[in-house]
Amino acid sequence: MANCSAARVASYAVPYDAPERCTRAPTPTIRSGSVRARLAFDHLGPRPVHVAYEAQGPVDAPATVVLGGISAGRHLTPTTSDPSKGWWPGVVGEGDALDPARHLLIGIDFLGGKTEDGLLRPVTTHDQARAVAAALDELGVTAASFVGSSYGGMVALAFAELFPERTARLVILCAAHRTHPMATGIRSVQRAAASLGADTGQPARGLALARALAMTTYRSPEEFEERFSPRPLHPGRAPARFPVEEYLDARGADFAHRFDIERFLALSESIDLHHTRPGSLPPDTLLVSFDTDALVPPWLVDELATRSGRCPRHVTVTSLFGHDAFLKEVDQVASLLKASLPRTPEVVR
């Protein structure tokens, strides 16, 4: 089991080939790159792969790995080399709960799909955890806290199972030790839709359809009820179009534009292959669920808490936003994170 109080101060050693090493004290150190590592994949066997990572923060701040959903990646906050916003605005950023001035924030790109290292599939959450470990090795971090949401929460749980001695505090949002068969059923339909598109020369259309369906599981019926009229847009016209349909189509098209189908298939499948032993949960864990999350319902997170035998803290937050609440309930998530994670007490400038 990890010694949480000891692990709170994570070590940070600058490795020999740091390309973007910056030693100015006031500005958080930013390092991004790709580490070549030979990982022992669960099903693919030992394979050399590239793990892309981005780290930002003072070398002596608590190391905190931040992992999100399947479409999230290593880029957590705007940096000088990549000024685009991160995937978790309002939660990660200067002055936010996850502050690059007070944490050494670490993100990675998940493995999966067609890569320069060949087709990676099936890939498991434990494989992703091994990739995180390789990034931590590269950064010289021996142990870290984790904030994992959705798929990233599963990866964090897998990391804690594989590397208990490297795991400090865990904050898991919208994730559990296993998936729900209804969620697996709906994701299997998503994969079938993407595959139908791919097999018939319409990969973007298939992928958009898969994402449109996924969106119905990310949000709640309550939100859609407030948001969309049930009336058709152009009464009398066939095929009929509905406001909710326009929204889902737009979200699907946007996703198809920026995501790769092989990667989607590998990561969607990886969710359904996820399984960790509840007993591997570190004692110092905060579990966060949302009352309207149908993909990872509070009772499933309770099952993890109960079966772990560790009495972790489990907070269920009321939200209109279903599974996406971890992205939408910024204030509530931020205050939970601030209260739960080790951080540098004040910024030294």
Added chain:
Amino acid sequence: MANCSAARVASYAVPYDAPERCTRAPTPTIRSGSVRARLAFDHLGPRPVHVAYEAQGPVDAPATVVLGGISAGRHLTPTTSDPSKGWWPGVVGEGDALDPARHLLIGIDFLGGKTEDGLLRPVTTHDQARAVAAALDELGVTAASFVGSSYGGMVALAFAELFPERTARLVILCAAHRTHPMATGIRSVQRAAASLGADTGQPARGLALARALAMTTYRSPEEFEERFSPRPLHPGRAPARFPVEEYLDARGADFAHRFDIERFLALSESIDLHHTRPGSLPPDTLLVSFDTDALVPPWLVDELATRSGRCPRHVTVTSLFGHDAFLKEVDQVASLLKASLPRTPEVVR
């Protein structure tokens, strides 16, 4: 408003061209056929169409129109000319709650899709109600009670709105005065899946995919949780296959085998176009919802009850089976129907 006590005894006159007329008293009269009628479609204008119907029961028994989901049709019970079972076994049949010895049971085939009368789309629940009225005219039935489930419940509500004087008692299961935007969103994805298949020369695959997705909305997460293991069937193999996926695929393939894609598109769209004025609900109505029905949740049925201003009886039944509970909870549905519908007190033989 319908005078319910007067309407309980429905008249039944044998029309001039009844091909299967049977005058033996003990055996319920069976009549099936197709009536040619000119219907005033909401969006297609006036059009001559064929309405296929099947009626079974004593001429002097209370006329009861029985309407089910989009895949249900006119055939309610085994007959000499069609010994196949009906779509609602356990509820409709000899000795059952809807007994052809004690009711004049009437079913129709819904209009929609590619027909001998051309492409019927968009078709509304009010159009279907006009088709029911044409069948009742053909059978010489001036007024009838209705048992409508799912799509058939919407059609029954539309009938009551258009023809209050011909509506006796209504029993509506799993249906309301409008649809829910989340349900519309998921059905729009189903239609897009079917269309992707049709557009790429894979109509059966598209339709199977649409139906697989529909099945996830017909059943409840609770049932799937009890029924399916979350573990993959062949660990390590890609693409992974899951027990719930096999089930959904099988149900989808079965549907694609027996259903037409144009008909599916028209009827699915018709659900989403459904809208009736709550105030048109007859006072003598029983509304039945199921606690796990996510497509037509109890609160939506409550909305109909409240807005109708008629104080109809609304019973919410506890079930594991979601929207499909009207098909699965045979005993509870049967006892509700027995207590609510006019029927011949005893069989005269």
